[in-house]
Amino acid sequence: MTNPGLDHPAQRRLPVAVPLTLAALAVAFSLMPWLVNAEWVVWGAPLALSLLVVLALVLFWRFAGTARPSPESTGQQGQVPQGVAPLLSAVLPVWRHQVQLVGKQTEAAGMQLTGSFGRVLEQFDAAGIGTAVIGKSDQSTSSISLLTLCERELQPVVGSLTGVIEGKDSMMESIRTLSDEIKSLHDLAEAVGAIAWHTNLLAVNAAIEAARAGESGRGFAIVAQEVRQLSQRSAQTGKKISSGVDRVVAIMDKTMAIAESSHEQDKRAVTVSGQIVEDVLQHVRKLGESADAMEIHGRAIRQEVEQLMLAMQFQDRVGQIMQCVNDDMDRLAQAIAQLGQEDLPGVQAWLARLSASYTMEEQNLR
């Protein structure tokens, strides 16, 4: 096997024709005295000798250059050391298999990593992490969160219930006034009772005096006068009672109006409060569902991350394969460098040693 590009430099710089020409000239000059005349001996002989010296130097230089060993000339003339070619033809497919295995492992791991990262992102999206406020808002940062909403709703409920209690105060005041009025009516009733007692007494007296009729008619006149006065007092008391009853009725009406108004307000407040509490409960349920969903998605994310960490171990596998190939290439280089001193190992022995360094089943070339 020849390679023109790897010829020795001396061969390129000095063609073979040069020493041949020098030799021919030297022979010609040395023969000149016999061919032409004797005078040629005077200057022809030294010239021929000079040419021979030059020829000798040229030949020495060229020869020395040709004989100089060179790494480029060694084996580059198509001379592959014996045993290397079959070893290479056996080892190279193994190396190729290892490199292809690395490629496959890397590709598979890359796809697995991409898929896992994609699934992790999906889980993050599903859990609402990094997208928006919990509750599927489309207005992200400007949105009112569910927790804030619960707080804003419950505050007026508490205020409303306080208002309901305060609303009862005015009604209680009216009822207290009504109680006082009823007490005064009781006093009036006692007064009327006293009048009745006196009237009864007078009636008895009148009966007694009637028994004496005819004897002293003036007694009847006095009794009649007293009865009249009593009846006037009764009439006044009656008016007072009537007036008191009117006041009681007015207070009762007012109290009833307050009670009815308060009742309507309370009823509405309780209804709306109930709706708000239900609304808040819905928010809380939603928050609970979000929390549950986050827990579920969190578990899924954890599983994916575990898968990712497993997938990341492809680096170890690839590193081990590459180390096998690298070590084997070093061994071959070393074996070739020591060819003069040691013979190359046999192909089978070489492959057995290489396969002994495998760490995975897939590394075996089937």
Place this chain on the structure above:
Amino acid sequence: MPASTPDRTHRRALIVDDDNFQRELLKDLLTQSGWIDVAACSGGQEALSAIGRLGASAYDLMLVDLQMPGMDGFEFMGALEAAGFRGAVVIVSGQRSEVLHSASLVAQLRRFKLLGSLTKPVPKSDLLALVAGL
């Protein structure tokens, strides 16, 4: 003023919204429908100051936004009730429907006359339909 438009000359409305564009838009809509006295505030505190000057009963209608910096719409409605306002309220917000629903409940509990809630951007016909009864 068209004959069919109700006389709003003596009614006073107050718009509370931090968005300048929305304030101008709502003001124009009310003015077009016959409301002469329409004021606008950029936040709850500013609105409460205005109410403090004229009195809560001076206003017949409040258009209240919910999401505002500082005092939000919920807090503003609480302060509005404390100030004694018992007039009509329309909630105007860009928030999602569940927030509008919650705000409507709160407005009812505050004993306002809740006319309804509107999602931004506010359609003119919807706003006019809500305030038509005033």
